[in-house]
Amino acid sequence: MANFNIDAKKELTYDAIVIGSGVSGGWAAKELTEKGLRVLMLERGKQLEHITGYENALKAPWELKYDGRLTTQQIESHPKLSRDYPYNEMTEKYWMNDSDSLYREKKRFDWFRPNIVGGKSIMWGRQSYRLSDIDFEANLRDGIAVDWPIRYADIAPWYSHAEKFAGISGEKLGLPQLPDGEFLPPMDMYYLEKEVRKRLEKSFPGRVMTIGRVANLSKAAEEQLGVGRGPCQFRNRCSWGCPFGAYFSTQSSTLPAAAKTGRLTLRPDSVVTEITFDNDTQRATGVRVRDAVTMQDREYFAKIIFVCASAISSTALLMHSTSDRFPNGMGNDSDQLGRNLMDHHFRTGASGRWEGGHDHYYYGRRANGIYIPRYRNIGDDKRDYLRGFGYQGGASRGNWQRSVAELSFGADLKDELTQPGEWTMGLGGFGETLPYSDNRMWLDKETKDKWGMPVVVFDAEIRDNEKKMRLDMANDAKEMLEAAGLKDVKTYDKGSFPGMAIHEMGTARMGRDPKTSVLNGHNQIHAVKNVFMTDGACMVSTSCVNPSLTYMALTARAADFAVEELKKHNL
Amino acid sequence: MISRRDALQRLTLLLGGALSAQLTAGVLGQVINLGPSVLVSAAQQKLLTEVADTIIPTTDTPGSKAAGAEQFIIRVLRDCYVLEDQEAFYDGLSKLEDDSHRLHNQSFADLDAARRHEIVKQTAISNKAFFHNLRTLTVTGYFCSEIGATKALEYLPIPGRFEGDVPFKPGQKAWAL
Numbered sequence: 001m002a003n004f005n006i007d008a009k010k011e012l013t014y015d016a017i018v019i020g021s022g023v024s025g026g027w028a029a030k031e032l033t034e035k036g037l038r039v040l041m042l043e044r045g046k047q048l049e050h051i052t053g054y055e056n057a058l059k060a061p062w063e064l065k066y067d068g069r070l071t072t073q074q075i076e077s078h079p080k081l082s083r084d085y086p087y088n089e090m091t092e093k094y095w096m097n098d099s100d101s102l103y104r105e106k107k108r109f110d111w112f113r114p115n116i117v118g119g120k121s122i123m124w125g126r127q128s129y130r131l132s133d134i135d136f137e138a139n140l141r142d143g144i145a146v147d148w149p150i151r152y153a154d155i156a157p158w159y160s161h162a163e164k165f166a167g168i169s170g171e172k173l174g175l176p177q178l179p180d181g182e183f184l185p186p187m188d189m190y191y192l193e194k195e196v197r198k199r200l201e202k203s204f205p206g207r208v209m210t211i212g213r214v215a216n217l218s219k220a221a222e223e224q225l226g227v228g229r230g231p232c233q234f235r236n237r238c239s240w241g242c243p244f245g246a247y248f249s250t251q252s253s254t255l256p257a258a259a260k261t262g263r264l265t266l267r268p269d270s271v272v273t274e275i276t277f278d279n280d281t282q283r284a285t286g287v288r289v290r291d292a293v294t295m296q297d298r299e300y301f302a303k304i305i306f307v308c309a310s311a312i313s314s315t316a317l318l319m320h321s322t323s324d325r326f327p328n329g330m331g332n333d334s335d336q337l338g339r340n341l342m343d344h345h346f347r348t349g350a351s352g353r354w355e356g357g358h359d360h361y362y363y364g365r366r367a368n369g370i371y372i373p374r375y376r377n378i379g380d381d382k383r384d385y386l387r388g389f390g391y392q393g394g395a396s397r398g399n400w401q402r403s404v405a406e407l408s409f410g411a412d413l414k415d416e417l418t419q420p421g422e423w424t425m426g427l428g429g430f431g432e433t434l435p436y437s438d439n440r441m442w443l444d445k446e447t448k449d450k451w452g453m454p455v456v457v458f459d460a461e462i463r464d465n466e467k468k469m470r471l472d473m474a475n476d477a478k479e480m481l482e483a484a485g486l487k488d489v490k491t492y493d494k495g496s497f498p499g500m501a502i503h504e505m506g507t508a509r510m511g512r513d514p515k516t517s518v519l520n521g522h523n524q525i526h527a528v529k530n531v532f533m534t535d536g537a538c539m540v541s542t543s544c545v546n547p548s549l550t551y552m553a554l555t556a557r558a559a560d561f562a563v564e565e566l567k568k569h570n571l
Numbered sequence: 572m573i574s575r576r577d578a579l580q581r582l583t584l585l586l587g588g589a590l591s592a593q594l595t596a597g598v599l600g601q602v603i604n605l606g607p608s609v610l611v612s613a614a615q616q617k618l619l620t621e622v623a624d625t626i627i628p629t630t631d632t633p634g635s636k637a638a639g640a641e642q643f644i645i646r647v648l649r650d651c652y653v654l655e656d657q658e659a660f661y662d663g664l665s666k667l668e669d670d671s672h673r674l675h676n677q678s679f680a681d682l683d684a685a686r687r688h689e690i691v692k693q694t695a696i697s698n699k700a701f702f703h704n705l706r707t708l709t710v711t712g713y714f715c716s717e718i719g720a721t722k723a724l725e726y727l728p729i730p731g732r733f734e735g736d737v738p739f740k741p742g743q744k745a746w747a748l
Binding site: 187190360361399406411 | 634652653688695706710730731735736739745746
């Protein structure tokens with residue numbers, strides 16, 4: 001009995017703790033377990049079993065109750081989440097209730113928090129692009145914020161590593177601003193997209209339209225078949241959960257790979273409230289966890305900790321992990337924790353109507369669009385703003401949801417809607433947002449959520465640089481669509497609030513200098529060497545491309561470094 | 572550890588005290604009724620069925636009535652519309668029935684197809700908001716129904732492949748979503 005306490009602690013001790021089970025957490029668990037570590041992965045959300053957990057995934061349209069609509073009850077109980085489409089009839093069980101997800105908005109911030117194992121890897125948009133040296137050098141070149149501590153060459157092999165396992169379909173373009181990767185075959189373009197592509201390349205040399213690079217298996221390679229994944233069935237139901245495992249998610253990909261090692265322990269319903277710190281060793285010792293259901297507190301111990309709870313939650317956790325050494329939050333010597341909060345700005349562009357092409361149709365539902373890589377402020381192009389944007393969009397033929405003549409009804413209406421409508425095409429920009437030190441989040445220690453965690457306060461907005469860029473995002477789209485021959489092209493700007501793109505970044509940035517950054521070039525907290533953060537919090541600038549692939553690559557790279565450091569007894 | 576009631580009070584503060592009594596009840600896990608929803612009588616349901624079937628009638632494929640689109644309409648109105656909007660909808664339906672009595676001394680359900688068409692046409696002009704609401708709900712309910720999706724349109728549960736440019740064959744139906 002004398003050893004009881006030692007034995008008990010041993011049971012609660014792992015080689016590594018991974019906080020969060022989304023894109024980054026899943027990759028951390030996979031890489032660390034495959035390198036021989038015993039890993040505890042903690043997820044605050046509930047269990048979501050692969051395939052059987054996706055209750056709506058195989059429902060036909062007539063098996064849904066409201067064709068995607070929310071009920072008045074859901075709108076009232078989710079005043080924030082219900083402001084935008086990701087929370088809908090098919091996905092509502094995947095998101096956290098607003099009453100559990102308390103936060104305050106000095107300025108509007110849409111914080112989409114999942115409540116499941118797998119996190120947002122279940123509902124994500126799956127667009128997967130590499131950053132380039134144009135991105136990694138941008139802050140240095142522009143004299144903004146701090147320089148990225150890494151360059152493309154540092155991360156390129158890890159992009160390849162991530163792509164080969166995740167399975168990214170796409171087309172090689174040979175562009176410096178959008179490096180090619182290890183691609184599965186590209187998906188097909190619609191008739192109209194092919195027409196527009198031809199005309200665009202003629203009218204605007206240097207601008208390219210390609211099919212989206214997307215984490216859906218156009219063809220399952222050995223790496224994916226090995227974890228039980230199958231090819232994309234083109235159902236376009238991805239965010240409901242894919243029973244074919246055809247897109248990358250924690251459940252379809254990294255979780256089975258980690259589980260196969262026999263070294264993974266996954267604990268859902270585990271709210272990490274604090275990372276514990278030992279002042280003698282200047283290392284983190286483990287985490288405190290509050291059970292989301294029973295409210296019981298437990299403590300776990302590990303040699304290394306990967307914080308992958310998503311940018312906002314990871315940052316809030318560090319802020320809440322105070323000690324004599326870190327009164328303002330773990331690793332926050334620089335006062336940068338919570339600052340430089342960024343998201344892509346979007347929801348502006350143009351769309352138009354195509355005359356003809358009525359004898360062209362399609363087969364299958366493609367869960368992907370087209371992509372026009374950034375061309376602004378590259379080479380000789382100089383605008384009155386910094387950085388740039390890419391376009392996502394696509395063509396479609398009108399379906400039964402299209403608008404019809406004001407008074408139309410009866411047999412004529414029915415006949416009309418059982419036939420395809422006109423071809424249309426739209427382009428929407430995704431723009432880079434600069435890091436502003438006073439675009440920030442902090443904790444309101446007076447107000448706590450039901451697990452006793454102080455709530456997050458947001459104070460961030462897009463500014464002049466982004467607003468100027470948005471004019472180009474709308475006008476360029478119109479100009480290109482018109483040049484390609486579309487008619488009645490109209491621009492739109494529906495406004496963009498931070499958080500809406502669900503690409504939160506920057507609140508614990510990497511950097512070379514501990515005085516001005518939280519993490520070093522290996523995603524390691526400068527002052528707490530055994531804690532790594534590899535989600536969006538680490539980003540020094542946003543680029544204009546979707547960020548998840550970069551989190552995968554950075555996580556794998558950091559895991560490799562961490563294990564090497566463990567072997568050298570540096571951690 | 573804090574109680575749910577504490578959490579709620581905090582939520583109320585966060586929302587600037589604007590939390591409704593119903594929401595409070597709901598968050599506390601009680602059965603909630605967000606205001607009494609309109610109780611739809613058998614007569615109203617019958618009327619709605621016939622009106623919706625005039626919007627999407629049987630042609631060479633079955634129409635709204637066969638597809639049961641009125642069930643979708645009633646469900647969406649009850650669960651997804653606030654009471655005020657539910658009432659506006661059923662008021663519009665009553666007015667349409669009144670028009671039928673006034674002009675033809677008959678219930679809408681008893682009119683022949685031509686007269687039904689006339690009444691709905693008049694309503695489309697005189698009560699645009701109601702008509703557009705009715706049409707959107709009927710069209711959605713119909714094309715999302717099994718009959719609408721598989722008979723009026725063509726539904727592919729598992730397409731298995733994607734081809735972006737295939738010839739549109741004469742007589743081919745549009746894809747269901």
